[in-house]
Amino acid sequence: MMYDLIEVKPKINKTKVIIAIIIVLILILLLSIPLIKHIKKNNINIVAKNDIQNTIEPPLPPTEEKIKTKHIPQIELKPVYSEAGKNAINNIYHSEEKVVYLTFDDGPSKSVTPLILDLLKQENIKASFFVLGSRVELNPDVLKRAHKEGHYIANHGYSHVYSQIYASVDDVLKEYNKTQEAIKNALGTDYNGHIFRFPGGSTGGKYKTVKSEAKDVLQANEILYIDWNALSQDAAGAHTKEELIENTKSSVADKNSVVILMHDAGDKILTYEALPEIISYLREKGYVFKNFYSLMK
Numbered sequence: 001m002m003y004d005l006i007e008v009k010p011k012i013n014k015t016k017v018i019i020a021i022i023i024v025l026i027l028i029l030l031l032s033i034p035l036i037k038h039i040k041k042n043n044i045n046i047v048a049k050n051d052i053q054n055t056i057e058p059p060l061p062p063t064e065e066k067i068k069t070k071h072i073p074q075i076e077l078k079p080v081y082s083e084a085g086k087n088a089i090n091n092i093y094h095s096e097e098k099v100v101y102l103t104f105d106d107g108p109s110k111s112v113t114p115l116i117l118d119l120l121k122q123e124n125i126k127a128s129f130f131v132l133g134s135r136v137e138l139n140p141d142v143l144k145r146a147h148k149e150g151h152y153i154a155n156h157g158y159s160h161v162y163s164q165i166y167a168s169v170d171d172v173l174k175e176y177n178k179t180q181e182a183i184k185n186a187l188g189t190d191y192n193g194h195i196f197r198f199p200g201g202s203t204g205g206k207y208k209t210v211k212s213e214a215k216d217v218l219q220a221n222e223i224l225y226i227d228w229n230a231l232s233q234d235a236a237g238a239h240t241k242e243e244l245i246e247n248t249k250s251s252v253a254d255k256n257s258v259v260i261l262m263h264d265a266g267d268k269i270l271t272y273e274a275l276p277e278i279i280s281y282l283r284e285k286g287y288v289f290k291n292f293y294s295l296m297k
Helices: 014-055 064-070 083-090 113-123 133-138 140-148 169-187 208-220 241-252 269-284
Strands: 099-107 128-131 152-155 257-263 288-290
Touching: 099 113, 113 140, 113 269, 128 133, 128 140, 133 140, 133 169, 140 152, 140 169, 152 169, 169 208, 241 257, 241 269, 257 269
Parallel strands: 099 128, 099 257, 099 288, 128 152
Antiparallel strands: none
């Protein structure tokens, strides 16, 4: 007996198919949401960026007035030789106001000068430094700091050996010029302080004739000279801080305009130690502290 084979088709459950399709669509939708958000966000950022570029004008350059208000006045660090400056230096000991000029000779040194600079900075005082060319060559960075912080750099000759510097008038000028060259090299500028201090002072002593003749030669080369009218005697026999303070007080006395001689060589640590009390005393006496920039301007 023969039987025909009948193909039996599986019965599809339509309900299950619909549910499956819905699930797939939901999954696709869920997976698409982050992508849509990312695209939307980028589009907004691009539009916003373009809008800013297109609608905001570039800032105007600062006006002259604004520049002036932001400018911080600075001390002119390149003195100018002038008739007014010459007269001011020549008449430095005559003043109606009580003014004091702190001056330091024989530096710069690595050990003492930085300590003095720290103290002057703390006290907001500008001093004047009469430097030796030989010391400048050894300590150019210390000189740079003193100049940068507004202290006046003046000339004290190169060697401080009296027999060399006062061998002749020409030698005085040579020592000045050699020191000026050392100062320029250290500062990297065409600096000239136009002020010289004779080692040992400008008058008297064994070399008084050379000194007297040198004054005319210096003036012919636009170089002024200045001594002092008060001193701590830190290079003339004082051996304690207390002696330095008392010597300064007694030599200042009741003068209105005072130029105080002190030293910042490497062995003058007592000068640094006495300086706070000297400054305090001068302030109590009503003195205003200045340096030679107030005169050579």
